[in-house]
Amino acid sequence: MAALFTADQQKKFDEEIAKHLARFPEGRKAAAILPGLHIVQDLLGWIPTEAMELVAKACESTPERVGEVASFYTMYFREPKGKLLVEVCTNISCSLRGAETLIRHMEEKLGIHMGETTEDGLITLREFECLGACGNAPVVQVNSRFHMDMTLKKADQLIEDLRKQGEKKS
């Protein structure tokens, strides 16, 4: 099996997790499990099972406990997702301002349904619960960055921009 991380990624992981571990008292290092999983996901885009073992070891915990945490929180992906994660809030305030129409429009534009990833592996689209920007509804987040006061036109522009971003990366 190929190594989980490249040498650079391993170094980054070790540095970052050490910072978090230092924030907690002796015997309480499991507190760094959530940050540890964030670090893995930032590096790999998702969290493979082997990475959970790595986090468990660093945090003086067990893979079972890390697995339980990884499955409880919605931001952690236990299978590969698109490079760009597009999340559309459909909670009450966004829905009152047309989020349902926005989703249908974005699904059509991207040719995928909520929860799916485009064939080129660039964009994963999913519904999300209240993102905390209700005064600028409807809102979309791309990799945890806000896009507010969305309209059909803005959605078209956003998708175009994301595709361009994808071309540059590949």
Added chain:
Amino acid sequence: MSQFERILTKDWFKPASHTYAGYKANGGYEALPMALKMQPAEIIEQIKISNLRGRGGAGFPTGMKWSFVPKDSPKPKYLCINADESEPGTFKDRLVLEQDPHSLMEGIAIASYALGVHTCYIYIRGEYLEQAEILEKAIAECYEAGIFGKSVLDSGWALDVYVHRGAGAYICGEETALLESLEGKKGWPRLKPPFPAVVGLFGSPTVVNNVETINTVPSIIKMGAEKWAAVGTAKSGGTRLVCVSGHVKKPGVYEIPMTLSFDDLIHKEEWCGGIPGGRKVKAVIPGGSSAPVLHHSEIGVAAEYEALKAIDNMAGSGAVVVMDDSTCMVRALWRISKFYAEESCGQCTPCREGTTWMERILRKIEEGQGEMKDLDLLTSVANAIAPYPPIGLGTTICALGDAAALPVHSFVTKFREEFEQHINEHRCPFPHPFGVLADEGVRA
């Protein structure tokens, strides 16, 4: 109140209001040296006198919460800032973090000194990535300026402050679930007692306070607790932040006097400026989706803890969601119920099973497949989680159960004719059950 002066938001949207230099130029960091000259017990007394109430949702008196921390415990004490803002409709704390992170920092320093805390964790929801970055910067500036570190403003008081990101779970805004999450576990709320003030983070005495609550502390110390209390009503001191969303002309965060009614907040030009398209208010959620809905005939009530409590409602997290007369109340309730079904942590049976049942029944009614007996079933499921009124009769470990049941009880009681119409006509009678996008065309 003819002349209302903003206290908490007076410097918002000024350039550099989020930087150390900007905050200091606007009179920031004047309260901390004042506090450091006081005895810790004096500060707690001041917060009690101020009638400051927790801004996270429960509205518990902050000074009293602080006074529950045992003075003689040999264990370290912790302060946790709850920045897990996830109550649907709530976005005030995000604005506080973006516009005024240093008053939170100053509040943390004052509270930590008062409580005997040397370590503070700011637990911020994972989705607030940009806001976490703003906090990291503000914290770095504070270490640089000697606000945090080995000796707070050379007082000899050591204080470390860390940002800790959540990872997507509404339940972690509940203070004991937050502590579990901070300890690196899934966010399952703890049975109380013991309360966090006695057994909190890592088994140590811990105070968990909302962002806005701590953000308010420097203003109280600076202007004096009596003066702060006098700005508010008898039991709720000062001003508060509300976040208005939904069908209003000017949605956003507003700092309001405690006496302001929802009616004025929604319709007056100096506040939200009314409803777009000349429409009328049908319903208002007064304190986040967990609060019982207000019928339009009730919106004369003040947006304040005691006034709302008197009508079996709650001020909650200050999230005011306005729904105009084009809104389908079945659709709105279904959407809210879907949220609780999604976010129930699964620990207590009435909530885990009940939230899913309520969502399914509501979807069935909205899709025109409902029967009259479904309304009784809906109420009976809600009753099994938490009967109402009054608020607080829940059968579950935490208040998420109550939060899921309260909208169901109130929507079905106050807008029963709409539910019956769906059932009788076998369809949703609204052309646009929810609003439409700004560029989607004129609302029908």
